[in-house]
Amino acid sequence: MTEAVFRETTADPGTQSVPLAHLSLELGHLYMEDFEAGPERLREHFAEVRIWVDAARASAARRIGGKRPRVSTCFLIDDYFSRFSTPAELIPLVLEEAERAGVVIDYLARESGCAVADRIELAESVMHRLVESPPPGSHGSRPPVSQTGWLANGQRTSPNRSALAEIVTWQPPQETAARNHSVFMDVELWSETDKGRLWSCPFLAAVWQLARLGLLRHLGEPVLVPKPWTGGEFPQDWDRLPPLLKLNDSRVAFSAYRTCTLMANRFLAVEDAVRLILDQVDVDSEALQQVAKRSAAEGVAVPEAVAQRATYVFYEEPANPSSPDGS
Amino acid sequence: MATPGRSARSVLACGEVRTGLLPSFQALDGRAAAQLLRLRADEHVRVSERPNLYALSPEVLTGVDCRLPTSNGAKVRGVGTVIARAALTEGRVLQSTAYFSAPADGPDVRRPWGHYLVRPGVVEPFGKLPEQATADGVLRGGGRGDLDLGMISEGLLAQLVRHPLLDHKAPFKSRRTHLRWAARRTPEGQEPALDRFTLAQDGLRTVELRVPESIPAGAVAGLCEDLALHDWLLTTVVHMLENSRLGAADGPAAVLALRPAVDHLLHLWMPRAHVDRALGHLWDVLEREPGFSRQWENLRQRIRDQLAIQAIPLLHQALSTR
Numbered sequence: 001m002t003e004a005v006f007r008e009t010t011a012d013p014g015t016q017s018v019p020l021a022h023l024s025l026e027l028g029h030l031y032m033e034d035f036e037a038g039p040e041r042l043r044e045h046f047a048e049v050r051i052w053v054d055a056a057r058a059s060a061a062r063r064i065g066g067k068r069p070r071v072s073t074c075f076l077i078d079d080y081f082s083r084f085s086t087p088a089e090l091i092p093l094v095l096e097e098a099e100r101a102g103v104v105i106d107y108l109a110r111e112s113g114c115a116v117a118d119r120i121e122l123a124e125s126v127m128h129r130l131v132e133s134p135p136p137g138s139h140g141s142r143p144p145v146s147q148t149g150w151l152a153n154g155q156r157t158s159p160n161r162s163a164l165a166e167i168v169t170w171q172p173p174q175e176t177a178a179r180n181h182s183v184f185m186d187v188e189l190w191s192e193t194d195k196g197r198l199w200s201c202p203f204l205a206a207v208w209q210l211a212r213l214g215l216l217r218h219l220g221e222p223v224l225v226p227k228p229w230t231g232g233e234f235p236q237d238w239d240r241l242p243p244l245l246k247l248n249d250s251r252v253a254f255s256a257y258r259t260c261t262l263m264a265n266r267f268l269a270v271e272d273a274v275r276l277i278l279d280q281v282d283v284d285s286e287a288l289q290q291v292a293k294r295s296a297a298e299g300v301a302v303p304e305a306v307a308q309r310a311t312y313v314f315y316e317e318p319a320n321p322s323s324p325d326g327s
Numbered sequence: 328m329a330t331p332g333r334s335a336r337s338v339l340a341c342g343e344v345r346t347g348l349l350p351s352f353q354a355l356d357g358r359a360a361a362q363l364l365r366l367r368a369d370e371h372v373r374v375s376e377r378p379n380l381y382a383l384s385p386e387v388l389t390g391v392d393c394r395l396p397t398s399n400g401a402k403v404r405g406v407g408t409v410i411a412r413a414a415l416t417e418g419r420v421l422q423s424t425a426y427f428s429a430p431a432d433g434p435d436v437r438r439p440w441g442h443y444l445v446r447p448g449v450v451e452p453f454g455k456l457p458e459q460a461t462a463d464g465v466l467r468g469g470g471r472g473d474l475d476l477g478m479i480s481e482g483l484l485a486q487l488v489r490h491p492l493l494d495h496k497a498p499f500k501s502r503r504t505h506l507r508w509a510a511r512r513t514p515e516g517q518e519p520a521l522d523r524f525t526l527a528q529d530g531l532r533t534v535e536l537r538v539p540e541s542i543p544a545g546a547v548a549g550l551c552e553d554l555a556l557h558d559w560l561l562t563t564v565v566h567m568l569e570n571s572r573l574g575a576a577d578g579p580a581a582v583l584a585l586r587p588a589v590d591h592l593l594h595l596w597m598p599r600a601h602v603d604r605a606l607g608h609l610w611d612v613l614e615r616e617p618g619f620s621r622q623w624e625n626l627r628q629r630i631r632d633q634l635a636i637q638a639i640p641l642l643h644q645a646l647s648t649r
Contacts, residue, residue: 011375125369133440134390140475218369279441305441
């Protein structure tokens with residue numbers, strides 16, 4: 001059969017591909033109080049992270065057969081739930097302490113960029129892509145994630161009123177993919193506040209993972225595209241900082257086939273929730289195919305399920321180095 | 328390495344299309360159509376202006392884990408996702424389809440949900456799929472608790488007609504039709520075939536097809552939407568002519584009854600306008616027998632003749648009052 005002669009671009013819009021590294025390595029995550037605790041705390045943090053950075057690189061190299069892997073590093077600063085200091089003050093401090101530990105940060109992101117980046121409502125878009133894992137017996141009714149704002153890994157406890165009496169019997173919740181016994185989890189995706197919808201930390205972290213995995217698009221175009229930092233002063237206001245900044249001339253792309261996130265073990269529950277969310281997001285199928293094809297062509301095929309592409313190292317919280325006098 | 332979406336080969340694709348008049352006084356233009364069908368903010372609505380105005384929504388998934396409908400009572404559990412999408416033709420006729428494909432067999436345990444999500448529109452059976460019984464079961468409609476494609480497509484339609492763009496002032500009364508289809512997959516190299524088109528009662532139509540594996544289920548869904556659209560046009564115009572009590576009614580009443588056909592429907596007839604090229608020729612069977620376009624041509628001619636006859640007295644009147 002011959003090629004079609006006539007074509008309409010609006011009838012056949014394409015999906016742009018994005019450059020991909022082998023591994024996107026996140027160099028820990030800090031709360032506001034960690035920054036408040038001063039440079040020593042950051043120093044401890046990066047010293048610990050450094051050990052796992054080397055391990056993650058070695059693991060990535062082994063996976064591609066001992067060649068030099070393309071690993072990009074990133075660091076996410078929370079400016080969504082709480083605002084602390086200014087980019088001009090804080091970022092140089094972070095970069096300095098990272099460098100001191102021998103850790104290079106290639107890409108720096110703001111957490112609010114996972115909610116809205118360059119006027120695109122990323123979190124909202126991902127929310128519309130949630131397809132709930134159906135508990136047995138689901139034959140086509142659409143589950144109302146968008147109404148409840150909660151996402152679970154099974155069926156919730158529901159008080160069952162018996163027909164005859166006012167007796168309420170307790171039904172245990174049930175994990176859909178349970179092995180013998182359930183580990184039931186229910187994740188709050190957002191809450192409504194006076195200032196509008198507040199996305200939850202696990203939900204934004206899921207968006208962040210999808211961005212790092214190169215699976216986010218808006219109308220076929222890549223989103224959260226890194227802006228180069230030209231070396232000048234960082235702005236005084238977080239809102240004036242681009243959502244994703246490329247800090248050096250590294251040629252390794254921000255997004256990657258896999259992600260590895262290094263974090264203190266207090267984040268374990270949050271990241272478990274992130275995986276629960278990732279497991280129920282119907283990502284752009286063309287973006288998915290682009291990644292699958294390219295990774296396979298390089299001989300480093302990615303796991304099929306998106307949540308399986310995200311790996312973690314949870315380490316023990318570094319001891320608080322602050323001296324008794326509180327400096 | 329399995330590419331996402333390319334799971335085990337599918338042996339069956341099934342769907343249900345609901346077709347009805349858009350509840351809006353004015354037909355929607357391309358922009359409004361795209362707005363209506365924007366089921367996701369981050370994905371394009373496909374809009375064509377040639378050879379007619381046609382908009383197709385992004386595809387959305389519904390997760391299912393339930394019995395598949397079977398004609399012989401076999402109990403087969405299926406898990407996966409059903410694709411739903413909507414199309415608007417000439418800003419006038421709204422259709423929603425729910426469809427899925429199924430491989431010949433699947434494992435006896437449910438896999439992590441992420442496994443199913445990277446295979447959009449695939450429902451995997453537990454064990455072996457009774458292919459013919461499932462195809463027949465879908466066409467006949469499932470029992471309680473069985474996979475319900477009609478409910479999924481109806482759900483999408485219900486969501487769309489609540490859109491604030493629509494004023495719910497349809498220019499005339501019409502009924503929805505629903506068309507169920509089942510396509511058995513044939514080996515590569517075999518020609519696609521339309522084996523049966525059945526016009527049942529209460530607006531139900533069924534279509535049985537054979538389609539080679541290389542043709543995506545979405546293309547089969549597109550063909551069936553096209554068949555459903557034209558069947559709906561025939562059904563609606565026939566109904567309109569019946570109600571106009573042609574010949575019996577006095578002039579102005581007949582004109583009033585038939586005018587919506589001229590205003591809103593007569594220009595919509597355009598078989599295979601947006602059908603995959605590999606499947607377009609399946610229309611030929613229906614053109615030979617019963618002759619869809621033949622019937623349409625006949626209806627159109629009757630309407631035009633009727634309007635012409637009604638115009639003669641008006642002409643006389645106009646001439647005599649000069």
